[in-house]
Amino acid sequence: MTERTTDFREHLIRYGGDTYPEIVEKAQGCYVWDASGNKILDFTSGQMCATVGHNHPNIVAAIRKSCDxxxxxxxxxxxxxxxxxxxxxxxxxxxxxxxxxxxxxxxxxxxxxxxxxxxxxxxxxxxxxxxxxxxxxxxxxxxxxxxxxxxxxxxxxxxxxxxxxxxxxxxxxxxxxxxxxxxxxxxxxxxxxxxxxxxxxxxxxxxxxxxxxxxxxxxxxxxxxxxxxxxxxxxxxxxxxxxxxxxxxxxxxxxxxxxxxxxxxxxxxxxxxxxxxxxxxxxxxxxxxxxxxxxxxxxxxxxxxxxxxxxxxxxxxxEHLLERSREMGEYLAASLRELQERHEEIGDVRGMGLLRGIELVTDRETRAPHHALGALTTERCLQLGLSMNIRRRPERGSVWRIAPPLTVTREDIDRAMTIFDQSLSEMKEVLARRPGSGTRSEPAARKHSMAGHRGRQTPM
Ligand SMILES: Cc1ncc(COP(=O)(O)O)c(C=O)c1O
Structure with missing residues (x-):
């Protein structure tokens, strides 16, 4: 039996939040690869740690040096x-x-x-x-x-x-x-x-x-x-x-x-x-x-x-990563603000350097959180090769936390924005086709989710 036909989580304690539906095999730079060979742009820097990129050669060398x-x-x-x-x-x-x-x-x-x-x-x-x-x-x-x-x-x-x-x-x-x-x-x-x-x-x-x-x-x-x-x-x-x-x-x-x-x-x-x-x-x-x-x-x-x-x-x-973080952070923020102009649902873009938050709302005036769109879009992004972390709390809104490694390139950011834009547009359409769109409760959004994966809601 392959891992696809068994549940690879069979002997694992669940420790909170959703897990990615496949085993992840490899991480390098700004990307991770799953068992099916999908290459995913990692806009969470692992668990916000891999600022110099996954498996940076200097880290690998330091580990080797410690072995000696x-x-x-x-x-x-x-x-x-x-x-x-x-x-x-x-x-x-x-x-x-x-x-x-x-x-x-x-x-x-x-x-x-x-x-x-x-x-x-x-x-x-x-x-x-x-x-x-x-x-x-x-x-x-x-x-x-x-x-x-x-x-x-x-x-x-x-x-x-x-x-x-x-x-x-x-x-x-x-x-x-x-x-x-x-x-x-x-x-x-x-x-x-x-x-x-x-x-x-x-x-x-x-x-x-x-x-x-x-x-x-x-x-x-x-x-x-x-x-x-x-x-x-x-x-x-x-x-x-x-x-x-x-x-x-x-x-x-x-x-x-x-x-x-x-x-x-x-x-x-x-x-x-x-x-x-x-x-x-x-x-x-x-x-x-x-x-x-x-x-x-x-x-x-x-x-x-x-x-x-x-x-x-x-x-x-x-590698002058402090300067790079400021420069790429500005580029990312500008790209996100551009998306905001095209998507009414992006209520707020905020953050500093390469730590950015995007808050989703059903209405820019009332600022009612758009949890359903957040969940579906995050999931769609992942299918298209972009991993982002979303925080969805009833009283605090739906906020994506975007934090790529500091080594991220303009091309990576452009690629992420294309996936994000496409996912948002598609999922808005999916929701618009359903009655009561935009104000649906989170459980209803989950029922319509495509892979049983709830949009990478994690505890932190
Ligand atoms: C600001 C902050 N402090 C502390 C922690 C806890 O760190 P750890 O998970 O390494 O125990 C986290 C984890 O997300 C964090 O974001």
């Missing part, structure tokens, strides 16, 4: 690659951030950052932005509001949500198209009413990615930092997606000119290999150490991922 040196060590031994990576990061990260600790995943890095903030401040309350995604583990999962929290019992005590600065869909129903930070003021007023006074941290993504690619307005993070400091809390920036070039800069923090107390990086540091870091100041590190900070995992300071991280940083610098 060391793959893994006792957690109390520090390999040369870890020392060098910490130095390389210290050279590009805004001061006074200087010290790093290397772990594997974004969840872990946020777990560690929140623990450090708690230890440093002596408090335990953590405020996070609505729509945020910081991971799936205890502390990180507790401050993630774009994920499904139902069914797991109580989260971490002392977790608070601040309405996110979404100018297209104002969460406090106050602004339209220009956020005046009322959401932040209302959020902190509510937080202060509930606080026990044991405050620890405010955590934020510089661009709220899984929450719909929301770019906070100018001045937002200065104001957030002021509010954070006023309350004696530490500010944590989660740059899992935004660091190392996705927005066209080494860090969003450098671009925003706001330096947090703790900065976490993950996905884009390993370029596809599990690697993450917490970066902080000498002062915070010293105090946490004094208070016996412990995060002694099996793979803390492992040599292989650090060697890869160095290769990723060298590749970004050597």
């Amino acid at each position: 040196t060391a793959l893994h060590l006792f957690s109390g031994m520090i390999p040369r690659s870890v020392v060098e990576l910490a130095r390389a990061i210290a050279k590009i990260v805004p001061r006074p951030l200087t010290k790093s600790m290397f772990v594997n995943t974004g969840s872990e890095s946020n777990e560690a950052a929140i623990k450090m903030a708690k230890l440093y401040t002596g408090g335990f309350e953590v405020v996070a932005l609505g729509g945020s995604w910081h991971g799936v583990t205890g502390n990180a999962g507790a401050v993630s509001f774009a994920s499904d929290r139902k069914g797991y019992g109580p989260g971490m005590p002392g977790t608070f949500a601040l309405p996110e600065p979404n100018a297209y869909r104002c969460p406090v129903r106050h602004c339209r198209d220009r956020c005046d930070l009322t959401c932040m003021k209302v959020g902190f007023e509510l937080y202060d009413m509930q606080s026990t006074g044991a405050r620890a941290a405010v955590i934020a993504e510089p661009v709220i990615s899984a929450g719909g690619v929301i770019v906070p307005p100018d001045g937002y993070f200065d104001a957030l930092q002021k509010e954070t400091q006023k309350r004696g809390m530490l500010m944590i920036f989660d740059e899992a997606q935004t660091a190392f070039g996705r927005l066209g800069h080494w860090f969003a923090a450098s671009h925003l000119k706001v330096t947090p107390d703790l900065l976490t990086v993950s996905k884009t540091l390993g370029g596809g290999i599990p690697l993450a870091a917490v970066i902080t100041t000498d002062e915070i590190e010293a105090k946490c150490h004094e208070r016996h900070f412990a995060f002694y995992t099996s793979h803390v300071s492992d040599p292989l991922p650090a060697t890869v991280g160095l290769a990723v940083l060298e590749t970004i610098a050597g």
Whole structure:
């Protein structure tokens, strides 16, 4: 029996979201190939990690080098690659951030950052932005509001949500198209009413990615930092997606000119290999150490991922990928705005660098989300060879997150836009032929879906 006649997922636990209907065999550059030989343009950079392109030769060489040196060590031994990576990061990260600790995943890095903030401040309350995604583990999962929290019992005590600065869909129903930070003021007023006074941290993504690619307005993070400091809390920036070039800069923090107390990086540091870091100041590190900070995992300071991280940083610098991200990001944004002129259903195009969001609506005035078109179009794009991630949440709209590797070419973008344009046009027609089009519920859209694949809805 072939994999086509058996279910290849037979012995796999389902971990959320839809899976691609075929086994994927290979990934290279901006493309992946499935078992049938279909070549798919990867506009999600894997899980937002492969910024230098899949299987970049420098990453492959770094893995080979690790095979000749060391793959893994006792957690109390520090390999040369870890020392060098910490130095390389210290050279590009805004001061006074200087010290790093290397772990594997974004969840872990946020777990560690929140623990450090708690230890440093002596408090335990953590405020996070609505729509945020910081991971799936205890502390990180507790401050993630774009994920499904139902069914797991109580989260971490002392977790608070601040309405996110979404100018297209104002969460406090106050602004339209220009956020005046009322959401932040209302959020902190509510937080202060509930606080026990044991405050620890405010955590934020510089661009709220899984929450719909929301770019906070100018001045937002200065104001957030002021509010954070006023309350004696530490500010944590989660740059899992935004660091190392996705927005066209080494860090969003450098671009925003706001330096947090703790900065976490993950996905884009390993370029596809599990690697993450917490970066902080000498002062915070010293105090946490004094208070016996412990995060002694099996793979803390492992040599292989650090060697890869160095290769990723060298590749970004050597191939001028920061500049390229800005240039290609502008080209992508212009192409998307052109599509918006032709498709009424594209209500909003937003984002920075090579992280762009496209929000689909049934009507530009009411901004009612067009979930059905989002699901069908995503699926059609995939059939035609373009993989994109869509976020569909009833109260937050249908938003595609487009994030190709920074090595993407104009030709790749043109090809993606042609597929996107064709898919949108075809699926609009499919829906127009059905009664009640455009306002159909998501389950109805699923019933009409072509391959039983729900348009790549994923949890993040
Ligand atoms: C901003 C952000 N932080 C943290 C995480 C969690 O990272 P990981 O999945 O590596 O644990 C994610 C994952 O999508 C993320 O987008």
